[in-house]
Amino acid sequence: MRKRVLYILLLWLFADVYFFSAVTTLTANPIAHLAYWSVDILIVLGVVFTMMVRSRGAAPRAISRVMGLMLLSAVPKIVGTPVLLMEDIVRAFNGFPPRSAWVSELALIVAAVPFLGLVFGLTKGRHHYVVHKHTLYFDDLPDAFDGFTLTQLSDIHAGSFTSEKGVNKGIEMVNAQHSDVILFTGDLVNNKASEMTPWISYFAKLQAPMGKYSVLGNHDYGDYVQWENAGVKAANLISLKNVHKQIGFRLLLDEAVTLSKNGQTISLIGVENWGSTFHKYGDLEKAVKNVPDDQFKILMSHDPSHWEAITLNHLKHINLTLAGHTHGAQFGIELFGFKWSPIKYVYKQWAGLYKQKDRYLYVNRGFGFLGLKGRIGIWPEITVLTLRKSQESRARS
Known part of the structure; x- marks a missing residue:
């Protein structure tokens, strides 16, 4: 460094x-x-x-x-x-x-x-929210979920916020997407659960008919601040998990839930933070243990390095992985399809959509900010993904 x-x-x-x-x-x-x-x-x-x-x-x-x-x-x-x-x-x-x-x-x-x-x-850049919309096609998506929409948020970092108007603007933009679910991929705070206290009522307004789900990011564990003792640090994490409940997020801790629609199902999986350069708390094996092999799967994992290191070659086919963590460095250039940020020299997958072996990864650029009190060229992101059946699978059905 x-x-x-x-x-x-x-x-x-x-x-x-x-x-x-x-x-x-x-x-x-x-x-x-x-x-x-x-x-x-x-x-x-x-x-x-x-x-x-x-x-x-x-x-x-x-x-x-x-x-x-x-x-x-x-x-x-x-x-x-x-x-x-x-x-x-x-x-x-x-x-x-x-x-x-x-x-x-x-x-x-x-x-x-x-x-x-x-x-x-x-x-102005810290609240210059941009909605990124993508349509993803899958061969094995259940018919009932053809057209299913999800909104992804990541890296809220509530401890950095100072503008109620700016935060509320972003929340209203999220609700305006009218997605089936809202998925949050970690880093609710910078270090302490108390940072979220002034913002609970704002994020509790997020609405999705099929639920709101979340995972933890590396900053949520309180690893980057000095605590009086281990007990105080543990109590902070317990408090943070309770905050997720208060704002209506179902926090997934190395576990999976089933989403049902018109008699058909898909699995939503959430792991604790697992990063190549940060703590490896997450356990994907534990999370997918009871998930059927042939089930359509969406994974929430905060750090995108988890994808190539573990997820991409996992025996259980994980169709879509959602991550965040990088913030796109909060600094870079995105113009006319060109995309650059210094974070690309640290993370191979650092912003946007990636695909290998019929498996997708989406890396959200982050809702909040940390360190640099702003966003320059890499704007705060609200991701909207629409899942569709591929034309080949439609023809077969």
């Missing part, structure tokens, strides 16, 4: 030095030059300080603000620097004449685009 941060700081420094050449081309004012470097030095000191005190429980708001300021300073310069690099290639063939003012102005204009995007993401 520290090594990755060092690489980012070095890239930022390179862009900083390069971009400063555009500033000096446009103005010789020493106050402007001093201000340019003073801001960056203060931000770097803030980054170093938060890294040093993070292990001792640095204030989340301070960390979030430093992260936001770092992005505001670094990303626009990194984006604008290629304009200056291209000019320097041309200058090299001409004996390095003075830098052109209009090219420096162009670099500033190019940098302004991500800067404005960052400002929006850090101020």
Whole structure:
């Protein structure tokens, strides 16, 4: 982690030095030059300080603000620097004449685009909910469930919320989907069950005719905060499980339930958190023990790394897995079918729909936010999946 941060700081420094050449081309004012470097030095000191005190429980708001300021300073310069690099290639063939003012102005204009995007993401992006709709086709979906809809939520992280209006907006958008079930794939809180207390009445308004179901995520166990003793930590988890009941979620702990419709059934399975880099609490074998092999199965598992590591090659065919966890890093680009985020270098499946061996995985980008107090390019998500029988299976039936 520290090594990755060092690489980012070095890239930022390179862009900083390069971009400063555009500033000096446009103005010789020493106050402007001093201000340019003073801001960056203060931000770097803030980054170093938060890294040093993070292990001792640095204030989340301070960390979030430093992260936001770092992005505001670094990303626009990194984006604008290629304009200056291209000019320097041309200058090299001409004996390095003075830098052109209009090219420096162009670099500033190019940098302004991500800067404005960052400002929006850090101020409005945290509640800029986007509904992602997909239709999935299956050969073995029971006839009664042809057209069955589910809304998936993930990573609420109630401890980060500050806006009642923003949260209520998202909940109203969920209910407006009118799905048959609502499925929540973990991380209700950042660390403590009490974080959810102000928001229980809001999330209790979620409605689905065939029920609301949930699983736990890695943050729900309280593993990232210091407790007085093990008993207090255990009591927090018990309290959190009770919160799920209060908001109407049926919490699945390595178990399966049967959903029935017009005399036919499918299985909904929920496992505790299982991650390749986090705690492996979940037990898929236990969860599917009493599920018939030929039953259509939907699995809720918080961490998408569980899919390729365990689920994909499981003897019991799990048709659809729902996960979250990554948040899409809350930072990236999704435009015209192109999708990128730095989290892709950590998680192979990090946002959206994936398919292998006639088995689907959907990774929700998260309803809330953590660390960075905003969303930049990767917006908070409400997922709506419609299950349909494939044309081949329809013809056979």
